[in-house]
Amino acid sequence: MTKEEWLSKLFQIEHYFDTIKNSYPKSDIRDIFLGKKGELTLLLKKISEIPVEHRKEVGLKGNELKKMIEEFVTEDYENVSEVLNEIDITLPSKKINFSFRHPITITLSKIIESFKKLGFSLEWGPLVEEDFYNFKALNFPDHHPARDMQDTFYIDGLFDSEGKNLILRTHTSPVQIRTMLKYKPPLRVISPGRVFRSEAVDATHSFVxxxxxxxxxxxxxxMCDLKWALENFIKDLFGNSAKIKFMPSYFPFVEPGAQVEVSCVFCSGRNINCKVCKGVGWLEMLGAGIIHPNVLKNCGYDPYQWSGFAFGAGIERFTMLLFGIDDLRTLYENDLRILRQVV
Ligand SMILES: [Zn+2]
Incomplete structure (x- = not known):
């Protein structure tokens, strides 16, 4: 290698350094130029190939660039150590309040993700509802005792087209009616949201x-489709060992209707002293069934051509199980000291 070739290569390296020095972390710059196989390291090794009388001159220029790069890559380390010398690193740090999602929101996201995997899409409905969507179309005739199952808030002075008081919806089922009236089958829909009942607040009940x-x-x-969908959902949420079972039950909008129980996620039925399942081994988690033909008819669907399943569940119940919370009120009082412990 001649002196000219060596100096030309040095010039190229300097130019390369100027071009990239601010685009990479300094540790990378150090490796690229000064590492064992770094560009400059390799060039400096080749000094031995240059005639002796020129070695001193090129060596000086090479070392100049080496020093410049070294200073560049160590600059910040020195600044940091200067700052560190001035502060007392044993002082407690300032408390930073990071935001986090509420346990109910986390649960809801998990549930939505789980049903999305099964091809369900999302629909929302109004909180203030008409009697038709909340009761009548769902096969609760006027004055039917089934209405007593849902203590309802009626809104004074606001009426629907039939002259009945508007209400705060008592369940999310009216969205089923609204969606079925809006679209033609096949439909696979989930609809979460707040519901209201005139109930006293205790560890497991709330008015909202x-x-x-x-x-x-x-x-x-x-029913097999229903069982398959719910089993997939429950296993997705609580793990593969979770089991479900169907118990006969009554809801006006399904026939047959079932109460769906899930094996206790805390004891799997192996602890007779389990506080969560009270030793039974099963937890009531959902109401479900095959959509009643009257409901299909009310939405303009021919019950001989179409059939469907429906299910409903309280989200707080899932939250309590997922986060090990034993009092529903914890979720609404929003005491950050407690919520921070569970999320
Ligand atoms: Zn249990």
Missing amino acids: FNQIEGFYVDSKVN
Whole structure:
């Protein structure tokens, strides 16, 4: 290698350094130029190939660039150590309040993600509802005793087209009616949201809580489809060892109707002293069933052509199980000292 070739290579390296020095972390710059196989390191090694009388001159220029790069890559380290010398690093740090999602929101996101995997889409409905959507179309005739199952808030002075008081919706099922009236089957929909009932507040009840509704309408939908969907959902949420079972139950908008129980996520039925399942091994988690033909008819669907399943569940119940919370009120009092411990 001649002196000219060596100096030309040195010039190229200097130019390369100027071009990239602010685009990479300094540790990378150090490796690229000064590392064991760095550009400059390799060039400096080649000094031995240059005739002796020129070595001193090129060596000086090479070392100048080496020093410049070294200073550049160590600059910040020196600044940091200067700052560190001035502050007392043993002082407690300032408390930073990071925001975090509420446990109910976290639960809801998990539930929505889980049903999205099964092809369900999301619909929302109004909180102030008409009697038709909340009761009548769902097969609760006027004065039917089934209405007593849902203590309702009626809004004074606001009426629907039939002259009945508007109400705060008592469940998310009216969204099922609204969606079925709006679209043609097949439909696979979930609808979460707040619902209201005139109930006293205690460890497991509140006048406002969150529900999620889900339904699937297509031809020949049956209980097996329902069981498959719910089993997938429960295993996705609580793990593969979770089991479900169906117990006969009554809801006006389904026939047959079932109460869906999930194996206790805390004891799997192996602890007779379990506080969560009270030793039974099962927890009531959802109401479900095959959509009643009257409901299909009320939405203009021919019950001989279409069938469907529907289910509903309280979101807080899932939150309590997922986060190990034993009092519903914890979720509404929003005491950050407690909520921070669970999320
Ligand atoms: Zn248990």
